[in-house]
Amino acid sequence: MVYKKRAIFICFFSILTFLVLNFSILYASDYPTPTNKYVNDFAGIFSQPQTAYLQALLAEVEQNSTAEIVVATINDCTQDYVGYAYNLATNWKIGKADKNNGFLILYCVTQKKLVAQTGYGLEGLLPDSKIGRFMDEFYVPLRDKNQTAQGIIDFSTQIAKVINDNKEEVISGQAAKPQTDFFTVVIIIFVIYMLIARILGSIYKNKKRRDWPWFIPIFLPFPSSGTNSSSGFGSGGFSFGGGGFGGGGASR
Amino acid sequence: MKTSTKIWIGVAIVAVLLIFWIIGGYNTFVSLDQNINSKWSEVENQYQRQADLIPNLVSIVSSAVKVETNFTLSVVQARTNWQAATTQAQKDQAGVEMNNGIGAFVNAVAEAYPTLQANKQYIALTDELSGTQNRITVARGEYIKSIQAYNTATKRFPSNILAKVFGFSGKDYYKADVNAITTPSLGTGILP
Secondary structure, X not given: OHHHHHHHXXXXXXXXXXXXXXXXXXXXXXXXXXXXXXXXXXOOOOOHHHHHHHHHHHHHHHHHHOOEEEXXXXXXXXXXXXXXXXXXXXXXXXXXXXXXXXXXXXEEOOOOEEEEEEEHHHOOOOOHHHHHHHHHHHHHHHHHOOOHHHHHHHHHHHHHHHHHHOHHHHHHOOOOOOOOOHHHHHHHHHHHHHHHHXXXXXXXXXXXXXXXXXXXXXOOOOOOOOOOOOOOOOOOOOOOOEOOEEXXXXXX | OOHHHHHHHHHHHHHHHHHHHHHHHHHHHHHHXXXXXXXXXXXXXXXXXXXXXXXXXXXXXXXXOXXXXXXXXHHHHHHHHHHHOOOHHHHHHHHHHHHHHHHHHHHHHHHHOXXXXXXXXXXXXXXXXXXXXXXXXXHHHHHHHHHHHHHHHHHOOXXXXXXXXXXXXXXXXXXXXXXXXXXXXXXXXXXX
């Protein structure tokens, strides 16, 4: 009887572990884990005061408008730096899930490119041409004077200004997309298990073998339809709001 | 409880689970199929957005510099082809050609008329165009992913059994060559 119980226990948890692993694979990635909510200076191009300034600026924007602006620097973004920026932004899920109001400002050191990616919800406020113009006005002149870091800061300040000036519009946001949370799925699976076990257990109440129903194999034969079902689960270190991106933005 | 009753209860439970599984499976296929359609419509939206930008592009370029008509011909033709396309495969092919045509046109213009680089309207338009190109890449990627998800479900055991029963067969996706188009031939830049 002891062996049997142990076997049941192992069987149940291995199924659950399998399901959990099955989901987790979706979140594995080749992109760095964000270490900060506003400035992720992986290439180390900002000075201490510059980082502090950006953090204060972007924190203020989020407080005012809920929009999440992230400044990141990466040593090598590959040749397709725009694609890299998009993947990074969607990987980190910058922006609130119901408003898609994320904005990524990425500087690629090897490619010497500044790339901006606009979340769906900010595309109306910040069309590509406007972002490009801001880059030309605030970033390019400083970049050409070898003051890239300051150029990125000036550009970011300008983006922050536009969002702050239109915070009502940003807050009202886009229609919320229905999202299934990863934990909800696990909990539902668990509850179904318990229910079936309970029902079958009560049917066989008179018998001694009360525990066999645990064996009933429930498997998920279908892939989950939403790959972005979790907001901020797999990234490990730090998580953003779960916003979506469509590929809009500009680069210089 | 009699043994036969027990068996019947067992059978009933299995039957109920099976029915749930079939309903869930069928619905999964339906939503995967719907997902493909919605992803495709996003691709079309972005192509359309790009097509809408072409007249602006041509008019800005030709008002700023003197260009020959055959200079703009291929990009205008690409737009016409896109508008004429009817099937999904045709639309994607025409869309990709339009996409590449614009890229080639913008490069050619930049080379032939460097002064345009200072034209604010032109820069704004090229930003919109490259943003749209990137959106198309994203939308096509999502579309292909949605088809892959659907195809995986039709091939995976045991959902492939349901797929057969309900006639959900695998879908082909059209993969147009993104670099298929050649650079348009340049004129001398002087109107006849």
